[in-house]
Amino acid sequence: MIPARTATATKVIRTVVTTALAILVIVVLWEGYKWMGQQTGGNWPGTGIELPVSTDDIIMPHAADIAAELVSDIRDGRSTLPLSVFLLKKAWFTLQEAAIGFFLGSAIGIGLAVLMLRWRVAERGLLPWINVSQTVPLIALAPIIVTWGRNQGMPDIVSISLISTYLTFFPVAVSALRGLQSPDSAHVELMRSYAAPWRTTLFKLRLPAARPYLFPAFKIAATLSVVGAIVGEISIGTKTGLGRAILEFALRYAVWPERLYASVIGAAALGLFVFGMISMAERLVLRRTDEVVA
Amino acid sequence: MSSGGEVPAVVVDGVGMVFNEGTGGEVAALDGIDLTIRAGEFVTLIGPSGCGKSTLLRLIGDLLTPTAGGVSVFDKSAHESRTGQDYGMVFQHAGLFDWRKVKANIELPLELRDWSKTDRNARSAEMLDLVKLDEFGDHYPRQLSGGMQQRVSIARALSFEPRLLLMDEPFGALDEMTREHMQGELLRIWGETGTTVVFVTHSISEAAFLSNRVIVLSPRPGRVHSIIDVDLGERTPDTREDPDFFAAATTIREALRSVGGAE
Numbered sequence: 360m361i362p363a364r365t366a367t368a369t370k371v372i373r374t375v376v377t378t379a380l381a382i383l384v385i386v387v388l389w390e391g392y393k394w395m396g397q398q399t400g401g402n403w404p405g406t407g408i409e410l411p412v413s414t415d416d417i418i419m420p421h422a423a424d425i426a427a428e429l430v431s432d433i434r435d436g437r438s439t440l441p442l443s444v445f446l447l448k449k450a451w452f453t454l455q456e457a458a459i460g461f462f463l464g465s466a467i468g469i470g471l472a473v474l475m476l477r478w479r480v481a482e483r484g485l486l487p488w489i490n491v492s493q494t495v496p497l498i499a500l501a502p503i504i505v506t507w508g509r510n511q512g513m514p515d516i517v518s519i520s521l522i523s524t525y526l527t528f529f530p531v532a533v534s535a536l537r538g539l540q541s542p543d544s545a546h547v548e549l550m551r552s553y554a555a556p557w558r559t560t561l562f563k564l565r566l567p568a569a570r571p572y573l574f575p576a577f578k579i580a581a582t583l584s585v586v587g588a589i590v591g592e593i594s595i596g597t598k599t600g601l602g603r604a605i606l607e608f609a610l611r612y613a614v615w616p617e618r619l620y621a622s623v624i625g626a627a628a629l630g631l632f633v634f635g636m637i638s639m640a641e642r643l644v645l646r647r648t649d650e651v652v653a
Numbered sequence: 654m655s656s657g658g659e660v661p662a663v664v665v666d667g668v669g670m671v672f673n674e675g676t677g678g679e680v681a682a683l684d685g686i687d688l689t690i691r692a693g694e695f696v697t698l699i700g701p702s703g704c705g706k707s708t709l710l711r712l713i714g715d716l717l718t719p720t721a722g723g724v725s726v727f728d729k730s731a732h733e734s735r736t737g738q739d740y741g742m743v744f745q746h747a748g749l750f751d752w753r754k755v756k757a758n759i760e761l762p763l764e765l766r767d768w769s770k771t772d773r774n775a776r777s778a779e780m781l782d783l784v785k786l787d788e789f790g791d792h793y794p795r796q797l798s799g800g801m802q803q804r805v806s807i808a809r810a811l812s813f814e815p816r817l818l819l820m821d822e823p824f825g826a827l828d829e830m831t832r833e834h835m836q837g838e839l840l841r842i843w844g845e846t847g848t849t850v851v852f853v854t855h856s857i858s859e860a861a862f863l864s865n866r867v868i869v870l871s872p873r874p875g876r877v878h879s880i881i882d883v884d885l886g887e888r889t890p891d892t893r894e895d896p897d898f899f900a901a902a903t904t905i906r907e908a909l910r911s912v913g914g915a916e
């Protein structure tokens with residue numbers, strides 16, 4: 360067997376290499392498409408059919424220009440700092456909202472799943488509403504939550520976190536229910552033969568068995584929590600956060616598209632970061648049973 | 654019937670079981686089952702597939718409630734016995750919790766009985782010794798072979814010294830060699846613990862080798878066809894070549910033929 364530490368190092372190296380490769384591929388495709396469009400005057404090669412996305416420098420700035428934008432200075436209040444650092448500061452704020460949304464949403468999701476598990480009536484009554492909830496457009500919902508929150512005298516950060524919660528509880532609820540129902544009947548009967556009360560079966564059997572179902576949902580929820588926080592910031596009009604930055608740069612997109620792209624990259628990086636955090640947690644929690652196959 | 658006024662382990666009294674009663678898809682699984690199992694006895698249920706062996710076992714274990722008749726276990730209702738935690742159960746698939754170490758799997762029923770950590774540790778060590786898996790307490794189930802997992806499952810069922818051990822084709826998924834080995838181990842453990850065992854199998858040689866009595870069930874609906882006493886004394890590996898063993902197997906085989914079951 361490979362010693363654990365070497366295995367971890369290998370994994371880290373592999374992740375770094377694949378990430379770098381993925382970025383490279385995206386850049387090559389981006390620039391390749393742009394180059395092709397400029398050769399053909401915006402058409403598919405050899406045809407008069409227009410490309411779906413225009414390749415001019417406003418719609419698709421050069422990757423190098425976007426990268427350069429990330430290190431160029433921007434004013435933040437009284438100080439001046441590189442855009443990447445600026446975005447990092449904003450992301451820190453957004454991350455906090457997203458984290459509250461993630462944990463609250465996960466708790467609500469698991470709670471709902473347990474309710475649905477306990478009472479089949481609840482499953483029949485709740486599940487359709489849980490599904491319907493996700494068809495309400497966030498853009499419509501956000502102002503409602505914000506206005507309601509302000510009327511309750513809640514700080515805006517709470518409202519934003521609630522919007523994020525609204526997105527995160529859903530995948531967790533659905534997967535948790537599946538996970539809680541995943542033990543096979545032999546396991547359930549075993550607990551019954553021990554006369555284990557429902558709660559004990561939940562904690563000793565169903566919740567541990569649900570973990571492999573929960574982590575993929577947590578990953579989706581974590582990414583969604585960032586989306587929710589950003590959309591929340593935009594619709595609430597906060598003074599800070601990534602969403603605010605994106606909104607400002609979007610307004611000046613026509614003259615400065617590189618900035619908007621740079622901030623979008625910042626948002627994507629934040630999404631990847633929370634995804635990575637959950638993956639690490641998953642490895643820590645599930646490793647015990649995974650790595651031991653002799 | 655019990656001898657000397659001692660309390661029988663299991664009394665099945667006129668038990669019938671109809672699944673989905675009152676709907677279109679009724680299945681009469683068992684009908685008019687009468688059965689008495691003495692304390693300390695090793696009894697095997699055998700019969701063609703689908704004749705209701707598992708159903709009968711689950712009725713005794715109060716995992717199902719009969720639609721007719723009743724089951725009592727050590728003079729209590731099956732329900733009282735289950736809630737009183739008198740049962741150890743072993744199924745065809747070991748059914749270990751793969752997120753728990755072997756030791757923790759064995760200790761699961763003890764945890765549910767609120768044993769202290771020290772007591773649990775001591776008992777799981779004893780049980781690991783009993784099933785000869787001393788070195789594997791800190792392994793996870795997936796690291797063990799099927800036979801070893803099944804031994805853990807037996808250790809788990811015996812850890813709290815249940816008065817009644819219910820086993821549903823526990824060795825069904827094992828290869829022949831492992832199976833014979835496990836049968837020997839089970840008899841040794843049974844001898845050491847003196848527990849009562851109700852064992853379901855569809856293997857004639859397994860029934861003959863293990864049991865004091867073999868109950869042959871006939872199918873659709875399941876009824877007791879015959880009860881065969883097997884008296885082979887102390888079992889050893891040589892028992893399998895004993896003429897008495899073959900004679901017992903032949904008796905069981907003929908009974909099974911007449912109810913339409915093959916080995």
Ligand SMILES: Nc1ncnc2c1ncn2[C@@H]1O[C@H](COP(=O)(O)OP(=O)(O)O)[C@@H](O)[C@H]1O
Pocket residue numbers: 672673680681682700701702703704705706707708709
């Ligand atoms: N939960 C159930 N619902 C409906 N029918 C069942 C159920 N469990 C068992 N049966 C039926 O009862 C009969 C006996 O089943 P079972 O006890 O599993 O047989 P065996 O263990 O002898 O193979 C079969 O016809 C089976 O289809």
Ligand SMILES: [Mg+2]
Pocket residue numbers: 706707708
């Ligand atoms: Mg069966």
